[in-house]
Amino acid sequence: MTYLSPLLSRHGAVKAGGLDAGVAAHYGDPLREQRELARGNAVTDLSHRGVVTVTGPDRLSWLNTLSSQSVSDLQPGTSSELLLLSVQGRIEHDARILDDGNTAWLIVEAAEAPVLARFLERMKFMLRVEVADVSRDWAVVGSVTPVEAWANYSVWTDPWPNIGAGGFAYTGVPEDSHPGRDRPWHEYLIPAAELEQAVTDSGRTLAGTMASEALRIAAWRPRLGAETDDKTIPHELDLIRTAVHLAKGCYKGQETVARVHNLGHPPRRLVFLQLDGSQHTLPAPGSAVMLGERRVGAVTSVAQHYEMGAVALAVIKRSVDPAAELVVDDDGEPYAAAQEVIVAPDAGQVVGRAGGFLRPPRA
CATH class of the missing domain: 2.40.30.110 (Aminomethyltransferase beta-barrel domains)
Incomplete structure (x- = not known):
């Protein structure tokens, strides 16, 4: 069944297509909506996004062994990003991860949820984990600033463009002037049945995905299905900064990640x-x-x-x-x-380099 957001019934709503099919591209005035979103006066309906949950006492250590990110010690309420790679190091899944102490929540693109859930189900073996695609039960709503009325909802805060532990930056601009710093981003997990009332209670207007996409592009933030194809490796998109821990244990695709970072160029x-x-x-x-x-x-x-x-x-x-x-x-x-x-042209070949564009995280 094709998903259609209940917020498409709001005045002026025009359906989006492509990756954002099922929600509104805009509500009649895309540029005004974009200004309001950037100023923290609007929120964006992302309820078409996929949501996968992983529960059980082994959930974080298990996800740690499968993914590019170090999440075995992820603290409740802390937001991170992880990649699932092919043996060749190519990006297959890009998930926003938030753990609440009992459940690991994975927010993904709409089409990714069932595929990701099936993959994770196959990888359970004898571990104490349970996987569920709960996309129909939960809605995602995006905002540049925190929404006070939604303090009781779980929220994933985009780590971009901060360089995480074990990460590295491939850009040639000073970190303080990275345009991603002009676009903090929060994605709230709201029960689907409460979506319409929650938006009303927020006291904010609605901005379509044309607005959120413009801010994402200006922040240089890559998106699965847009900036990726079947050959994309993390280094090409500067995803080493937020989604890869270069010093963690073995995972599928790690050899390519390490080889390109240390010895080659994307x-x-x-x-x-x-x-x-x-x-x-x-x-x-x-x-x-x-x-x-x-x-x-x-x-x-x-x-x-x-x-x-x-x-x-x-x-x-x-x-x-x-x-x-x-x-x-x-x-x-x-x-x-x-x-x-x-991503700088000289990205990679870190071994033996005294400087260059590449930057580790700050102490």
């Missing part, structure tokens, strides 16, 4: 693009990124930002000069694109 890198907005249109995700006559990558996410105008994220070849002028080609419609480095 073959591609995530970039932020400031697009020429003079056409008053936006290129579609998947549009080619061109360097002269050569295709060097593709746009992965695109939005109209309320302050910066047309912006995008793209994944391009590592070798592309950061100073090069690029063009986004949307089926013959060109858009000039100025790039900002998210």
Whole structure:
């Protein structure tokens, strides 16, 4: 059954598509909604998101052995992010994790929940864990600032762009000026039956996913299914900072993670693009990124930002000069694109390096 949020009945609601199908893209005024969301005066319906629970006394130690993140000692109320990788180190699942002392809550993209639940069920063996896809029973709502009226609900707070324990930053900008610091992000877990009343009780207006996506893009925050494909490794998206612990024990894909980080370079890198907005249109995700006559990558996410105008994220070849002028080609419609480095071209090869762009967490 296709999910449709009850909040789509609100005045002006226009359905979203793609990864956000089932909730509202906007409620009539996307840029105003974006401003209100950025100022902490609105919330975004993300009730289409998948929610998987893991219970039992072995839940954290078990998830620790399966994932890229160190979560065996995750404290109640602490938010983290973990990846489940293929043997080749490619991203298969990206989950937001929050533990309340009894249950580990995994918030994932809508289509990921049943797939993730089936995978985890197969990996239980004799451990004391129980896995459930509870997506129909729980709704997710996003906000830039904490919602006082929802103090009794569990909330996952995005660790991005902080460099977690065991993490590393691949960007070339000073950490204090990382644009992700302008977009704190909280995702509340609300019983589905209480969603409409909870939004009313919050005292905030609704902003559609066009608004939340624009803020995500401006924060350089990668998203599974948008910035990823079947070949993506964490290093290409700067996910080593929040979703990978480089010193934890063995897990599937660890060899690739360690080899690329210590000895090699990721073959591609995530970039932020400031697009020429003079056409008053936006290129579609998947549009080619061109360097002269050569295709060097593709746009992965695109939005109209309320302050910066047309912006995008793209994944391009590592070798592309950061100073090069690029063009986004949307089926013959060109858009000039100025790039900002998210993942540095010299990312990787940490062994033997005295400096460079890479940064460990602060003491």
